Amino acid sequence: MGVGAGVFVETIVDMVLNYIWIAFFLIAFTVAVATFALTGDAQVFKQIIDATFSASKMAVMDIALPLVGVMTLWLGLMNIGEKAGAIRVLSKIVGPFFHKLFPEIPPGHPATGQLLLNFSANMLGLDNAATPMGLKAMESMQQLNPKKDTASNAQIMFLAINTSGLTIIPIAILAQRAILGAANPTDVFVPLLIATYCSTLGGIIYVSIRQKINLFNKTVLLWIGGLTAAIALLMWYCTCLSPEELARFSNLAGNGILLLIITAFIAGGLYKRINVYDAFIEGAKDGFKTTIKIIPYLVAMLVGIAVFRASGAMGYLIDGLAWVFGAMGLNTDFVGALPTAFMKPLSGSGAKAMMIEAMTTYGPDSFVGRLSCLFQGAADTTFYIIALYFGSVGIRKTRYAVQAGLIADLIGVVAAILVAYVFFH
Numbered sequence: 102m103g104v105g106a107g108v109f110v111e112t113i114v115d116m117v118l119n120y121i122w123i124a125f126f127l128i129a130f131t132v133a134v135a136t137f138a139l140t141g142d143a144q145v146f147k148q149i150i151d152a153t154f155s156a157s158k159m160a161v162m163d164i165a166l167p168l169v170g171v172m173t174l175w176l177g178l179m180n181i182g183e184k185a186g187a188i189r190v191l192s193k194i195v196g197p198f199f200h201k202l203f204p205e206i207p208p209g210h211p212a213t214g215q216l217l218l219n220f221s222a223n224m225l226g227l228d229n230a231a232t233p234m235g236l237k238a239m240e241s242m243q244q245l246n247p248k249k250d251t252a253s254n255a256q257i258m259f260l261a262i263n264t265s266g267l268t269i270i271p272i273a274i275l276a277q278r279a280i281l282g283a284a285n286p287t288d289v290f291v292p293l294l295i296a297t298y299c300s301t302l303g304g305i306i307y308v309s310i311r312q313k314i315n316l317f318n319k320t321v322l323l324w325i326g327g328l329t330a331a332i333a334l335l336m337w338y339c340t341c342l343s344p345e346e347l348a349r350f351s352n353l354a355g356n357g358i359l360l361l362i363i364t365a366f367i368a369g370g371l372y373k374r375i376n377v378y379d380a381f382i383e384g385a386k387d388g389f390k391t392t393i394k395i396i397p398y399l400v401a402m403l404v405g406i407a408v409f410r411a412s413g414a415m416g417y418l419i420d421g422l423a424w425v426f427g428a429m430g431l432n433t434d435f436v437g438a439l440p441t442a443f444m445k446p447l448s449g450s451g452a453k454a455m456m457i458e459a460m461t462t463y464g465p466d467s468f469v470g471r472l473s474c475l476f477q478g479a480a481d482t483t484f485y486i487i488a489l490y491f492g493s494v495g496i497r498k499t500r501y502a503v504q505a506g507l508i509a510d511l512i513g514v515v516a517a518i519l520v521a522y523v524f525f526h
Contacts, residue, residue, distance in 0.1 A: 121444075121451060125405035129412035136413060148411045156407035160399040164280060164457060165392055171276035173388025178363055179272075180384020181377055185369030187221075195220065198324040202305065202314065205245065205255045212241035216259060224269045235263065236493050243494040251498040252491060254312045257505060260490060261304035264446075264506035265513065266481035267297050274474050275359075277457060283465035289474045291339075291354050292520040295332055296479035300513030302329065307508050311501055339523055402454030406440075410462070415440070434526065435518050437462075437469035442476040442514045446483040446507060453477065472521040479513030 133145045196217055206212050215238035239256065246253040252260075271293050278286035302325065309316050316325065342350060370377040409415050418440075423433040438459055445452040459473035483506035491499055 121447065122401065122405050125409045128414050129408045132412040132414045132417070145412065149408050152407040152411035153404050156403045157400050159461070160403045161396060164277070164399060164403075165396045167280040168276060169389055169392045171279065171388075172272075172392050173385045175272045175276070176388045177381035177383075177385030178366055181370045181375075181380045182362075182366035183384075184375050184380050185366055185373050187366060187369065189218075189221075197320050201318050201321045202258055202309070203255045204314065205253065206242065207245075210241065210245070212238055212245070212255075215241055220262065220267070223263065224267055235259075235490060239490045239494050243496075248498075249494075250496060252496050252500050252502055256491075256496070257500060257502045258305075258308050258312070260487055260502045261308045261505040261509060262301060263490070264481050264483040264486050265297070265301035265304040265509040266479065267301040268478060269294070269362075271478045273453070274456070274478050277453075278460070278465050278474060281457070281460050281465040283460075283470075285352050286465075287356050287359060288352060288524075289471055289478075290358065291335070292471075292475055292517075292524045293478040295336065295520050296475050296513055296517040298328065298332055299516035300479050300509045303512030304505055304509030308501075308505050311505075336520075336523060398450035399454060399457075402448075402451050403458060406454055406458045410458070432522075434468055435472055435521065438472040438476055441473040442517075445476060445480050446510050449482040452482075468521065468525050471525050472517060475517035475521055476514060479517045480510040483507060483510055 129149060133149060136142055136145045196213075199217060199220070200208075200213065203213070203216065206216075215235075219235040219238050238259065242253060242255050242259065243249065246256065271290070274289065274293070275286050278289065305325075306316065308314075314321075316322070339350070367377055370380060406415075419436050422439060423436045426433050426436060441452050441455040441459060444455045456473045456477045460467075460470040463469040465471075483503070487499060487502055487506060491497075491502070
């Protein structure tokens with residue numbers, strides 16, 4: 102990615118976060134002053150200041166430090182999987198399907214392999230590997246693009262799938278749940294798979310309609326129809342279970358699938374004759390670095406959110422949303438998790454902070470705490486991804502890429518709410 106593209110991305114993201122962060126403090130101050138003027142309660146100012154200290158301490162001591170161990174473990178395991186060829190295996194499985202979604206890319210073009218590697222790495226949660234592959238894929242597609250300043254059909258489809266956040270292994274979410282004391286950190290695993298699949302499917306269908314891609318092609322129909330039928334069957338089966346049976350099933354499926362993946366990575370490394378232990382150590386070294394990098398972001402966002410909540414502003418916002426949805430005759434238990442959904446398209450670190458704050462406030466095993474995890478995993482940072490990938494090749498006219506990303510996000514949010522009511526309510 103060139104210097105100009107990097108500046109472009111940083112400017113957009115920094116501008117969004119800048120205004121959000123400023124708004125937290127200015128709104129909190131305004132609400133606190135109004136509270137004092139109307140009620141004479143001076144404690145609101147102390148509550149806000151206390152919240153800044155407690156939130157900053159929590160960000161480092163309760164979140165970042167325990168996260169070091171978890172990230173070290175999983176980044177080590179992911180490195181084993183990468184060296185064992187997990188990405189290439191996934192690429193071979195999904196390859197025929199993606200060829201139909203990108204008809205403008207000629208057979209055998211380098212962009213095809215780069216696309217598949219990027220999607221496969223994303224599904225495995227290998228963000229560090231996925232981004233360079235994605236940038237290379239965007240560059241290759243740009244070579245086929247006749248209008249260099251305008252997004253091509255292939256590039257828009259690529260962005261729609263990326264912004265939908267399709268992930269098989271939501272490492273960071275499961276790690277945060279474990280750190281915050283969830284009784285069963287993996288109980289969101291199956292619901293997350295369902296929600297993120299719905300988000301991705303929605304993005305693909307919207308872009309396919311805009312690009313007149315034949316969704317009734319045999320290959321496409323088999324993939325979409327088969328996966329949708331499997332998801333529908335899973336949802337039906339879950340609705341037939343009692344709450345105790347559902348909890349047991351979710352526990353077995355979540356932990357079983359993760360254990361199977363870990364075992365497959367290690368077995369694959371043994372089959373490929375790589376030094377599995379050295380591969381683990383090599384990947385694990387990034388665990389500490391990755392965690393240290395996020396500390397400033399965690400402190401900034403958690404303090405901003407804490408001030409916003411301590412002033413009473415968050416309560417007013419949630420009560421207002423609850424009133425609106427209640428007036429529509431809807432159950433409003435999901436409203437407390439909505440701040441995570443609102444933040445996700447704008448900022449990954451901000452949404453992560455919102456998720457942590459929701460689990461801290463309501464409890465990791467509460468309905469709101471679990472739903473905030475689904476919101477975090479059901480979509481991705483739409484505006485950042487679009488700015489990053491389009492900025493890397495100098496595209497200024499994005500056409501309907503933003504709409505596609507936001508539609509996928511919205512579908513993911515709705516799916517997350519529905520799935521949460523099935524599994525956790």
